[in-house]
Amino acid sequence: MVGLIDAISAYLLLPLLLHPLSSPLSLSLSSLPSILPLQFAPQASAHPYITNMLSASILVSIIAIALQFFYALLRLKMTDMQKLRRMMKEVNDWRREYMDAIRKQDKDRIEKLRDKQEYINRLNMEVMQMNFRPMMVFMIPMLIIWWAILPQVFGHTVAISPISLNIVGDLLPITCTKGMIVKDVNSITEEISKHAEAIQNPVIRDQVTSLAKEARELVDAGQYVTARDRILTAYSILNANLENKVQERVPSCIAENEVLLWAWYAIASIAFSGIVMKITRTEMSIN
Template identity: 30%
Template structure:
């Protein structure tokens, strides 16, 4: 679950700002009001080249993240803390299910220590993200839209499963009916940033295993 920390943080960041508006959102002054993370004259045109291109970007940036993580995080110490906290949590849950009050009291004495370990683990995970987050966001917004089109694929169903109106993975029916909108005529078209996001999280687990930076690594 902790493996998705970086992506969850990016998800929350994207959800907190309006990236799909007519003015280009918070970075509109940088994007010359291109809107919807798209370029008026993308270098790479066509669905298939764009799909492979954005997926490639996602894989490369995941390798970059994993490399930074490997350099900055003591994986041996992190895995030791993970095992220790998981073992304590499991033992505590078992004691609570068995209603073993003596065991619960004994384990609760270690709560402060375990909370300290959890905080240290969180800080270790945040360290590489503090270095990679801003450069990746700038690449994501300033580079990718110039290379690729506004929307990159057509989904058979809507993927707008997140609450709120400012966080769409695919074009809505109303957007598809609006002339001048990047979604015009293409309901359920997938945004470039959404395809990048989905590609990135799809390969992140594999890349973490390959680079031995997975949180669940024994």
């Protein structure tokens, strides 16, 4: 949970690193790479290579952990960790002392600490730069894997949860809901029906339109797998009768509480980030 808070804080509150009261400890960028995919979810393949959920969840976890180790090694190669920790400790000590002086209304201490504010700001900037250098190098292979490999190998979902994990609801969906499935099917079938208008043969056009309509009815009845099959059949007929092939799309989920690909990747990354940082001695906690 701490890794998740650190990552979200770093992503959303990065400008505060420049503020003298910001603590690099609370805004550590060490787990930021694991949260980035949450904002850049790929379009998964309609025909993934791996469809078994157990195999998919294990493989995605291994990939996430491997990338965590790769990022940690980059930090070791590109960052002076001892220097980084010293600077972070100095800034954190100053911030703690400054907040204590404000609470006690000690004007002399406040004035004395403010004289050091410009120096602390420079340290904050240097800490941010030292964290960003390895992260920017890491982003290149991570995005290649995330956009070019994972979507083709896995589907939209790679695991299933016994309960809903959507703590903040639709704002950041982690597991599938009926509303998500219905929305996907309605969007896809509308697209299919529009493309069907280009088919010259009225019988085939009606067949495609009928399949799209049937998919909507099936998903309303909770028959998500059958609805997905109807959509794929409609695409097959559609592409067999059009010169310009239409890219196939399928609903993100075929069952409620399935865990989305990017969410499982992020969960695995965050869950193991602390272990990886301890093994590689790249943790940012300061006693």
